[in-house]
Amino acid sequence: MEDVKENPADELLELVRSLKAQIQFDIDAGKTPAYVCVKAEPAAGDKSAAEKLRVQSRTASRKILTLGDVKKELGDCQRCSLGQVRTNIVFGEGNPKAEIVFVGEAPGGDEDIQGRPFVGRAGQLLTKIIAAMGLKRTDVYICNILKCRPPGNRNPGPEEIAACEPILIMMYP
Numbered sequence: 001m002e003d004v005k006e007n008p009a010d011e012l013l014e015l016v017r018s019l020k021a022q023i024q025f026d027i028d029a030g031k032t033p034a035y036v037c038v039k040a041e042p043a044a045g046d047k048s049a050a051e052k053l054r055v056q057s058r059t060a061s062r063k064i065l066t067l068g069d070v071k072k073e074l075g076d077c078q079r080c081s082l083g084q085v086r087t088n089i090v091f092g093e094g095n096p097k098a099e100i101v102f103v104g105e106a107p108g109g110d111e112d113i114q115g116r117p118f119v120g121r122a123g124q125l126l127t128k129i130i131a132a133m134g135l136k137r138t139d140v141y142i143c144n145i146l147k148c149r150p151p152g153n154r155n156p157g158p159e160e161i162a163a164c165e166p167i168l169i170m171m172y173p
């Protein structure tokens with residue numbers, strides 16, 4: 001009989017442990033960094049965010065920017081309408097040289113207020129997941145595709161993703 005876990009958190013932790021083993025395998029094979037999409041709900045018929053990342057990564061400029069350079073470039077960003085409704089830009093945080101990058105979809109209410117990624121309930125779960133991987137938040141890098149909160153935590157619109165995703169690509173070309 002198939003082993004079905006009753007607790008989704010346990011199942012998630014098991015998946016993360018498998019993922020950790022895979023990432024370590026990739027690192028040992030010289031493939032870095034690993035992108036981990038925490039939540040991705042691509043529109044039907046659209047390319048997945050991960051696929052877009054791969055395509056744009058291959059075609060992006062190879063100029064190496066520091067995170068400070070990218071933050072400066074971002075400035076008081078108004079590249080999409082979310083710039084008018086956010087409280088704070090949620091840039092990202094962690095180890096700038098991290099081998100593992102967690103990329104969420106967009107900041108929520110807690111993140112918007114604090115200007116930090118994954119600090120609400122989902123963030124607490126992510127912190128536990130990272131700990132289960134034998135790591136600390138400061139060992140990895142945590143950010144989102146969007147750097148501003150969509151009102152009411154609605155799903156990001158395609159135009160918002162199109163405006164903000166290049167900043168993510170700048171961070172990890």
Ligand code: SF4
Pocket residue numbers: 077078079080081082083084089146147148160163164
């Ligand atoms: S979501 Fe991204 S592109 Fe839109 S205003 Fe915020 S930082 Fe700029």
